[in-house]
Amino acid sequence: MTVPGGPASAGGPAVRCRSLGVSFGAVRALHGVSLDLAPGRIHALVGQNGAGKTTLAKVLGGLQAPDAGDVHIAGRKLPSGDVRAARAAGLAMVHQHFSLPPSFTVAEALELTAARPGGRSVYRRAELHQRWQDDVAEIGGEAVLSTRIRDLPVETRQSLEIMRALATEARVLVLDEPTALLAPAAIDALFERLRRLRDGGVTVLVVLHKLREVAAVADTVSVLRDGELALGPIEMSEVSQGRLSDAIVGPASQADRAVGVEAATGTERRTLLELVRVSSRESAFEPGLRDVDLRVEAGEIVGIAGVEGNGQRSLVSVIAGLDVAAEGTVLIGGADATRAPPAGRRLRGLRLVPFDRNSEGISRRAPLWLNQSALRLVERRRRRLPLISLRQYKQQAAMEMDQWRVRYDAVTQPAESLSGGNVQRLILSRELAPGLEVLVAAQPTRGLDFAATDFVRRSLRGLRDAGAGVLLVSSDLDELFENSDRLHVMYGGRIVARFEAPYDRRAVGDAMTGARR
């Protein structure tokens, strides 16, 4: 259980991978990856969705035994697929997916995943809390220790994941897309922290998608493409942005083309979605809506900015019909839909990209084609026989997924076998299909690689140009600035500020933090 102390032996890499290979059935997630990470630096790992980044991270962390090759840490070979050995060797991980059991209290989760040497294995609650009280200071202090993981807001959960990885005094820290769920300020704080760790001699490997973030934090960068190391590790100073994106996308690959979604109507100004003085009840970790007025017209993208947890979720839920507006009116396509069930709203052309793709967007254990076809199940169709053809469903699903370049093997595989970004593509392929009048997109590019991100944004703009209305809820200000025709800021369940392009980053930021009303 001792952590190898002192700086790594001079000259030798902190982490050395030699010709790693991992296959899942016919998919080669990793192939011949050899990679040396110099000690005491921040290494970024980038690549498209499904390129194998998570798989590589898992191999390092001992969660996935490679089919070929091996991993050395500080010159010593790790037994393959052994989490404890990796941790004993001083490697800690922050996973792309949450890795703490929801019903555990924070203290219990820490004790489970980050137990330090010493401490009795049978404990009293008070004792346990004492053990961990210093660590949680920055995420809410002692009070948070007895909170259950499932009751924590997403960001806090993410911070906790990072915190518990650091708690073990790791010499090598691997973070898989740690920024995906964080607000800009939190990202800055995280990077600051990583730099401090680096300065303290810790070697960091961080999986990122946004090149801006890579530039901000990384010392070196490596690129995975189709399971192979396409570039790096190379000093940031030696690589241009263009070369990096070429390496990610690959020379032969063309940019995704936007999908031509035909919006149902022409471009005449028509209010597609309207909320009039809507209030709703608050939920566990979000304020309810308070007197929200909102209008989305045909041919425009309305952005919703705000620090997460300021009512964005309530807003989307009320529009989707999952929450009932306590007061006020919701109009969809000009007709009152305040009391309409979710299905009714879908029929009027409302499309949704939910916040949490894994729990709300897909059914992880259902086959891909069924996930893709979900929306077609609530459509009302006039037919003599209510019988359908599965083959037709599968074919159509395959077609639409191919159009969105979802990477999959067979339409019958369960959705959980897709990489994170591909799940998002699957959702988009379902929601951005004909019949769309107004789209509510919550964090539509979260977790997407940059090419896909660009693709999604262009698709949203394409939708707008074709006459649809889009409500874009995002925590990425650049995304909002680039795409929104109008921008609202939510704070504490209210819309506290409304902006028109061109935007003043400073003013928007002030509104988000409540500094401006």
Place this chain on the structure above:
Amino acid sequence: MEQILATTLRSAAPLVLVATAGVFAFRAGIFHLGLEGLMITGAFTTVAVGEATGSVELGILAAIGVCMALSAVYWWVIGPLGANVIIAGLGLTSVGLGGTAFALGAIFDRRGSMFTDVVLPRPVSGTTSGPGVIVSEHSILVWITPLIVLAAWIVLRRSRFGLRMTAAGEYPFAARTAGVNPSIVRLQALLIAGGLCALGGAELSVGALHNFTENMTNGRGFIAFVAVIFGAWHPIGAAFAGLFFGFADAIGIQSQINITERVPREFVLMIPFVLTIFAVWLGGLWRRRSLEAEAGYAELREPDY
């Protein structure tokens, strides 16, 4: 009243022991429907080995051993071999019920039942009136049961081992990221459960009685299973649920005797079941199970297709 309490304790003890076994299994993520089979196996083995060796301690040890071995088989079938947890569990129950009855014939050439002199001691015995009745005529296992429940609570809720077990059951990925092999943890949980079922069976055959009778568990394993759910998978909760069912039994017995003007018997017999539904409903109102717990649970129950 004293009698009702005494009956409650005696009827509850085997239920509580087996429910505690169920809690271990549930926490580790196994929807264990083989409890009944393990229980009857425990009851039989205690009597059989007790008779053969003349020692009740050896009988119980052997029962624990046999039940653990069966549990290991069960683990192997549902784990490495990937069989359906529920069906294999029901199968285990049939194997236990059929196997013990068969063994009774094959080994002892008996049919139906078998007496033994080798029984558990009773710390207090012979009290016939007053509050002393409450604690009288209970085998030592009844006395030990609360300690076992307490120990189970500490192990499950106040130890790293328990954290690992709960994590493995609730969210195997989390367990794996913590360097825990969920499969091994499940084996451990099943072994513990097997031992506890053996005790539950032994209490029935050499604690409350001094014989083994085919099928003598008479559905108690399933009632214990219900107690686990009723008790929200918590060792203390399940123990109280077991007590509740024991109490319902005692009340049922007393009401048979004391209610002279009879409502149709069947309706009286329905009362505990209706009460259980009501209690579960009410309990659900008080504390809605979390989505996550539910999802984990659904995954447990959800077979592949």
Place this chain on the structure above:
Amino acid sequence: MTGSLQRVASTLLLVGVSFLLTTLILWASGYRVSEVFSGVIEGSLTATGAATSSIRWAIPLLLIGLGVVIGFRAGFFNIGGQGQFYVGACCALVVSLGWRDGPAPLVVLCGTAAAIMAGSAWSLLPGYLRVRFGTDEVLTTLMMNFIGALVLQYLTAGPMRNPSGTGQTAASERIPEAFRITDGSGVSATALLLVGGVAVLVWLLLERTRFGLTIVLVGRNPTMARWQGIDVRRVGLVTFALSGALAGLAGAVELYGPGARLVTGFSPEVGFTAVVVALVGLLSVWGTAAAAIFFGGLQSAILFLPIVTDLPPPALVLLHGMVALLVTVKFRSVRWRRPGSPAEALTA
């Protein structure tokens, strides 16, 4: 297709292994094992009336099992088939004896309708508690089983007890012969058509309607289903009702078919066996049908075995247990990945 062939083969193999293990135990205890094997074949297939009897036992298993399939697909662990079966049979009985002079087809129709409604009602109570309050349905449906058995006991020992004869049995009067759809063997063209028709309908519902797909989505992830605009509660209630209706129908078929009267505690295991059948059938309709026939054959064989062998009754329970313990063992393989799939083309 090869996948399902593989499954069938592995199921058969596992059943063989179970038999082997059991016979090993029997052999070690000094029984003649060759008899057991031939007895199983005879008892389920070749002996006089054996095939019929296999089908007779398969019928209730199939009907209740299909209900289980519907419930499980929607994510509800409705194990209340036994109780629903009982109250279905009870209601059919009350109708049939209450209106014993009525025109046979009409009475049978009404009785069946009553059974279906009773079964759904018995299932809807836990169903409502589940979708409305999140009350655990495993527990409530289990409890409803016990209550259903008591309802049957009450009726057969009380108001519906056969008043003629000796009064020594908790059993109802027999229904008029005109009402019956089979003789004592439990198999007739009518019964087979009915059950086959129901199976086809269920298959169409599950595999060829949007509702069938909706059920799967709800079962896999209700949250996602809600986001997709699916009324999860309604789907839940409908599936509960359908499960109960099928079990209730099985009760009616039992009464109008082989039973002709109700006896307290008849077919006490059929509800649980149906759960096994549905799971062994991998929650597909035809798989369930095959599993029902298999378990019907097993039941028939188990009734037959003691006649031709010297096996003691517990050995049969043991055998049944062994089969259940092993029959769902999977030979794991990465099933959904085929070479030459689109993803391969993409990566190549």
Place this chain on the structure above:
Amino acid sequence: GGDDDGGTAAPEPEPAETPATTAPEPEGAETPTTAAPEPEPEPEPAETPTAAAPEPEPAGELTVALVANQRAGDLGPIDDLVRGLEMVEQDYGADITFIEATDPSTFETTLRNLANQGTDIVAVTFPPMQDAVVAVAPDFPETRWIHIFGFEGGVDNLVSIGFDYYKGTYLAGILAGALNTTGKVGFVGGVSIPPLNADYNAFVAAAQTKDPNITGEAAFADSFEDPAKGRELGAALYDGGVDIIMTDAAATDLGVIQAAEEKGGYVIGGSVNYFDSSAVIGGVLLYWAELLHAQVGHALSDDYTPGYVGAGVAEGGVDLVVNPEFLANGPAEMVEIINATLAEIDDARSQIKDGSLEVPFDPEL
């Protein structure tokens, strides 16, 4: 000692069929039967109304089956019947089959299977199987059917032997009433089904003839195989002021007897196998083994006559027997009362026989 003071009113004994009676040796241990059921010590087997001498057929061909609707291992009727079946095997060289059919819906299939296999004689047990045997028997005229505890007389190849066990419990009730000191007598049944309810009512009615203030308490275990519950029921009854319990619950009885031993109460059971226990005063017995043996003989004989025969208290097929051990070693004052009551019981028995005493059959609780 196999002698029985409350003996039957001398039906014709059939020594030919009486199994070798071994007097049970009282074992020193106070545990109830740890040994396999001893053959019936009763020297007088059940009267077979058609007293035909058996003429064993050439061995090897004959197949005889017994289908029981309860499980064996009850130390009671089923075990006795199995013993009778084994006697048939010995005496007639028959190939025997014993089947437990506990699920009523399997009765018909099982009977048909047996007949289809060419079984010569099929015996079935107890009233619940009546419908099945009546439905199946006519389809298989080659097979001769015996219904033990049945009431149907109109089938060509079926002999039904009817018992009136409740009249036996009536006799037990007289004894219980005489011995009772607490004003309460108890009854433990397996499941509250009509025949057991009737047994209980007759038992209490008889006790009340001794003292109209005596009340009865009935309790049911809802299982015939739950001795643990039997123990609690027994304990509750004794604690509730009952001093004598009539038990009628197969394997559940074992728990009731244990409760009696622990609580100092007394039991009247349903099997001679319980007589090892010092708490068992006696039993309402049927001579199952002998009856089956004799009926098989009858079915094989030339003057086979199908139809209904009564074999109840009046015919000597059901009787109250006092535990000889208890008479020898029981508390003196109780033995005295028992001896004093025997005459009265004899009276009741003969009144039942000549019809002057009508024991009510009341299947409702």
